[in-house]
Amino acid sequence: MSTEKKSVQKQEALEVATVERTRSGKVFSPPVDIYERNDEIVLLADMPGVDPKTIDIMVEKNILSIQGEIYEQTPPGYELFYREYDSGDYQRSFTLNDSVDQNKIEAKYENGILKLRLPKAEKVKPKKIEVRLKT
Amino acid sequence: MLFRDLMNVNPWQEMDHIREEMNRLFNSASRPAAQFYPAMNIWTSQDAAVITAELPGYRTKDIQLSITNDELEIKGSRQQEALKDGEQYHRQERGYGEFERTLRLPFLVDTAKVDAKLENGILKLTLPRAEADKPKKIEIKTA
Numbered sequence: 001m002s003t004e005k006k007s008v009q010k011q012e013a014l015e016v017a018t019v020e021r022t023r024s025g026k027v028f029s030p031p032v033d034i035y036e037r038n039d040e041i042v043l044l045a046d047m048p049g050v051d052p053k054t055i056d057i058m059v060e061k062n063i064l065s066i067q068g069e070i071y072e073q074t075p076p077g078y079e080l081f082y083r084e085y086d087s088g089d090y091q092r093s094f095t096l097n098d099s100v101d102q103n104k105i106e107a108k109y110e111n112g113i114l115k116l117r118l119p120k121a122e123k124v125k126p127k128k129i130e131v132r133l134k135t
Numbered sequence: 136m137l138f139r140d141l142m143n144v145n146p147w148q149e150m151d152h153i154r155e156e157m158n159r160l161f162n163s164a165s166r167p168a169a170q171f172y173p174a175m176n177i178w179t180s181q182d183a184a185v186i187t188a189e190l191p192g193y194r195t196k197d198i199q200l201s202i203t204n205d206e207l208e209i210k211g212s213r214q215q216e217a218l219k220d221g222e223q224y225h226r227q228e229r230g231y232g233e234f235e236r237t238l239r240l241p242f243l244v245d246t247a248k249v250d251a252k253l254e255n256g257i258l259k260l261t262l263p264r265a266e267a268d269k270p271k272k273i274e275i276k277t278a
Contacts, residue, residue: 007174008189008230031228038221046229048191048256073257075185078178081241085174085189112191112256 007084013091023069026088030066030114034094041100041118047090048112049073055109057116057129059102065093066114107131172234173211179241182269184262186238191256192229198258200251205240207262243268 013029030045047055050068058065068090074080096102101121107129108115178185190198192213199210212233218224243265250261 008171009174031230033215033227033229034225035218035222036225037219041225044216044229046191046256048189050255052255073176073187075178075261078180078183078185080176081179081184082175082177085176109255111194111253112189 010085010088012088023089026086027091028086028088029092030090032092039120041097041120043094043114043116043118045090045092045114045116046112047109047114049087050090050109050112050114052109052131052133055107055114055131057105057107057131059096059105059129062096062098063093064096064105064116064118065091066116067091068109068114105129108134110134171230171232172236175236175238177238177241182264184241184244184264186258186260186262188258189256190253190258193253193256193258195253198253200260202240202244202246202249202262205243207238207240207244207260208236209238210235 010028011031013027030047032046033044035042045066047068049070051071054067054069056065056067070087070089073087096118099120100118104119104121106117109131173188173190175186175188178187186207188209190211190213193211197211197213199208201208210233213231215231240262244262245265248263252259
């Protein structure tokens with residue numbers, strides 16, 4: 001008897017065509033939850049298998065982009081027997097609202113989830129945000 | 136299907152499977168269970184199999200694994216952060232809920248030596264093949 005269950009499938013990123021990458025391989029668009037509180041906007045992105053050191057979060061003008069590279073997952077000496085998911089880097093961009101203080105964005109990567117906190121404030125210049133690693 | 140499977144079909148077990156499947160269908164109608172399971176990849180070598188699954192946001196206590204003969208059962212659940220008053224979603228794309236899945240392994244496994252690791256949202260299982268299940272070379276004697 002068949003049920004309607006289906007495996008979780010990743011979405012390939014849409015914006016790959018406009019900006020080319022130097023590394024070949026697939027790029028996925030991570031699924032996100034975004035919610036708003038009184039004083040901040042919180043973004044959660046599922047990015048399993050990403051090496052935390054490679055996570056890159058940029059804010060330029062009003063575009064917030066998040067990127068992460070996965071590390072090699074094929075175990076040495078093994079052959080693929082059955083594949084349901086592909087591995088690839090993650091990449092996604094969002095336009096930010098003027099109300100976000102771009103200096104105070106905080107990022108955390110834990111258990112394969114990237115969590116960004118975007119405090120509300122006035123608009124400022126482009127900034128790069130460092131990922132705070134949790135050890 | 137392996138030759139072993141054909142030899143070992145147990146009609147009672149098959150009926151149990153059907154009953155479980157029916158129960159699941161009826162249960163899912165009454166309770167809002169997520170209709171999904173994580174995608175998995177399986178790699179094999181002569182002596183072991185490696186299974187990986189993407190489980191972002193799951194902690195070790197959210198995942199249960201069990202092996203019976205050559206079947207691996209994996210269960211898990213992920214809860215959504217509850218929103219407080221005045222908070223509202225702009226986007227909601229991530230899946231939540233419970234899943235349960237049974238995989239038929241390519242060979243019998245030495246359950247005592249199974250290794251499971253959860254790192255950066257990837258579950259990695261290393262399943263060594265049982266000694267008794269490994270292929271044996273048979274010498275042909277000349278008369």
